[in-house]
Amino acid sequence: MIRIQGLRKAFEARTGGGLFKRGGKRSVVAVEHLDLDAPDGVITGLLGPNGAGKTTSLRMLAGLFKPDAGDIRVDDIDVLQQPRAALARMGVLGDAHGLYPRLTARENIVYYARLQGMANDQAQARAEALSELLDMRTILERRADGFSQGERMKTALARSLVHDPANIVLDEPTNGLDVVATRALREVLRHLRSPAGGSKCIVFSSHIMQEVEQLCDQVVVMSHGRSVATGSVQELQARTGTDRFEDAFVALAFPEVSAPSAQEITA
Helix, strand or coil: CEEEEEEEEEEEEECCCCCCCCCCEEEEEEEEEEEEEECCCCEEEEECCCCCCHHHHHHHHCCCCCCCEEEEEECCEECCCCHHHHHHCEEEECCCCCCCCCCEHHHHHHHHHHHCCCCHHHHHHHHHHHHHHCCCCCCCCCECCCCCHHHHHHHHHHHHHCCCCCEEEEECCCCCCCHHHHHHHHHHHHHHHCHHHCCCEEEEEECCHHHHHHHCCEEEEEECCEEEEEECHHHHHHHHCCCCHHHHHHHHHCCCCCCCCHHHHHC
């Protein structure tokens, strides 16, 4: 279970100066206020346009940034007070996969398992099990250098799952994937969410509405650094009185954008 309440983060940015004038600094708010409650056995989608604050929020969840305000808990462990204990309960797949190119897929997975404190025999067995789950048998002994984007994603996902975490955090994992690789990832996440896969808590960020619509049990919509709505796809459509999830998302994330009138459409 992952619970985030009142999360806020601002960064200092330099302003431009003239030829004889020094630049100054200003505060840029990346996340204004995020509330998210992701239970076990549920895929929770964090949906928002580029720049909405999704990646910054997940980096705070992973302990990479310290929030200015708010509370983050993973299985009731305070991420700020016990970051190592919280990270041990998470498998995080960020936007940069960071594989070691000279290592094989197996070696990448086993190396991360050893960092997690697993014995070599246990790490090797886990690599075999994950290669079956993720259909990696043909690439397991190949070096990561030269992998396709889909092969890199599978290896990075296996590495993040090697310690069998109860909570899985993925930041736009389908970026650059083809249709086949995206479908394969979708099936894996559905399995991990199910009782057979351990009823994992999965938080999945994306700016692709169709992806979230097909995969997520509940959706948290972010806009301008804030969570503006939470619910299932059907609940969000009912809330906005729309028949399509795309229309519901636009109404929630961009309330200033009005739908075109019939006259505008026919003009």
